[in-house]
Amino acid sequence: MWPDSDSASAKLYARAEQVEPGGINRLQTWQEPFPVYAASGAGAYVTDVDGVRRLDLANNFASLMHGHAHPAITAAVTEQIARGSCFILPTESEIFLAELLCARVEGFERVRFCNTGTEAVMIALKAARARTGRPKIAKLEGAYHGMYDFAEISLDSGPETWGNVPRSVPYTQGVPKGVIEDTVVIPYNDTDAAARILRGQGPEIAGILIDPVSLSCGMIPLEQNFIDMVQAVAAETGALVIFDEVVTFRLGPQGAQGLYGAKPDLTTLGKIVGGGFPVAAIAGHAEAMGVFDHRAGKPLNPSSGTFTANPVGMTAGRIALELMTEAEYARMDALGERARAGLRAAMDEAGYPGQVAGLGSMFRIHTSARPMKTYRDTFPTPAEAEATTKLQRDLLLAGFITTTKGCFISTPTTEADIDAFVEAAKGCFAKLATAA
Ligand SMILES: Cc1ncc(COP(=O)(O)O)c(C=O)c1O
Structure with a gap:
């Protein structure tokens, strides 16, 4: 079994190395010394190619609200596939999903679908530019929003590059100068500093992109006053407020904006809105979404996709x-709270100085007890990053699939599953405490 060199996963990786760069197709699947290959999933569990069954708390990075192969989804999709998987003609199915989203969220009056969260963010940013005629986008330092150049700026900036007032730090080599200059970086959860920056560049900013609970900023929720500030400054300067709820839409029937009582102009959705398939969307009020409307000629922001x-x-x-x-969201919140409280108690019992962040069905274990509010607070030291990687690996060996950025509970998960996870984590914390 993994990670043995004669395991079925090892054999698959040896083949993959010959045909895929680095032997993988997606960075998140990487695991030293080679990935665990999945054979099948059922409910909250995944069985790997060596026959080892593990509780899945990654759920394809927050995208599977109902775990694997939910019977109702499988049946409906199978029935649809038998009638055709895609057409050049629209189908009633898109109206159903758009109606459902608009009925749930007050600020959603129109929905435009696409396939990935990256695309949704790209389209929303272009929509903001098209509607305002302005070039700049403001985004949070440290926040991940997919792979569009503008959205990647300052995604992983560290102490050696980030500057006093956040600099625009390119994520990869060769990023065009214009992208760097036209992306305004604001500090996560530092309301006054962010307001100063936004007001300073106000007339040039088309859209302010925020993720209310960014995974890459430690799963620390943005404070209410930060969200209120963004909305107030946007109203003053004429920028559009864009919420990236690709992950946080799992937090409630109206996503995070419902929890904050916020009304962004545009919202990007992905992950759970596809029920396990590649679906994403941009939703918003009719006026902002008008940039996609073709009926008066070429739309301000044409968006399309096969x-x-x-x-x-x-x-x-x-x-x-x-x-x-509503009841299911409440049950998921309770499971999440059980995990967070259980992990905190486990850390105490093991004498391990970490902390647990998150809300609703999401939680994140930090290998540091330092108070955390901003992205910079959450930025790990090399030793903390190493401990996080070790913890993820030890949990995998103990039968639990997690990610270093957080865990996401699915509806088939039981209280007993959570308790077993907490118990295993306690053992891992004790090991880390001894090693420290
Ligand atoms: C907040 C956020 N936005 C956007 C994306 C990009 O979504 P996708 O991977 O579907 O392109 C992600 C992916 O994890 C995300 O976490």
Whole structure:
């Protein structure tokens, strides 16, 4: 079994290395010394190619609200595939999913579908520019929003590059100068400093992109006064407020904006809205979404895509969201709280000085007890990063799939599953405490 060199995963990786760069297709699947290959998933569990079954708390990085192969989603999708998987003609399925989203969230009056969160963020940023005629985008230091150049700026800036007032730090080599100059970076959860920067560049900023609970900023929620400030400054300067709820839409029927009582102009959605299939969307009030409307000639922001709104994803997304009743959200919140409280108690018992962040069905273990509010507070020292990686690996060996950026509970997960996870984590904390 993994990580043995004669395991089925080792054999698959040896083949993959010959045909895929680094032997993988996505950075998040990487695991030293080679990835664990999945064979199948059912409910909250995944079985790997060596027959080892593990509780899945990654759920494809927050995208599977109902775990694997939920019977209702599988049945509906199978039935749809038998009738065709995509057409040049629209189908009723896209109307169903858009109606459902608009009925749930007060600020959603129109929805435009695409396939990935990266695309949704890219389209929303372009929409903000098209609507305002301005070039600049403001984004949070440290926040991940997918792979669009502008959204990647200062994604992983560190002490050696970030500057006193956050600098625009390119994420990769060769980023065009214009992208760096036209991306305004604001500090996560530092309301006064962010307001100063936004007001300073106000007339040039098209959109302010924020993730209310950014995973790459430690899963520390933005404070209410930060969100209120963003909305107030945007109202003053004429910028659009864009919430990236690709992850946080799992927090409640109206996503994080419902929890904050916020009304962004545009919201990007992804992950759970596809019920396990590649679906993403931009949603917002009719006026902001008017940039996509073609009826008066070429739209201000034409957006298109061959597989957008395909009926397979639309159907899966509709069923996945229909299953998320108010009661189900409450049950998920309680499971999340059970995990957070259990992990905190486990750290205490093991004498390990860490902390647990998160809310709703999401939680994040930090290998530092330092108070955390901003991205910079959450930025790990090399020793903390190493401990986080070790913890993820030890949990994997103990039968639990997690990520270093956080865990995301699915509806088939039980209290007993959470308790077993907490117990295993306690053992891992004790090991880390001894090693420290
Ligand atoms: C907040 C946020 N926005 C956007 C994205 C990009 O989504 P995708 O991976 O579907 O392109 C992610 C992916 O993890 C995300 O976490």
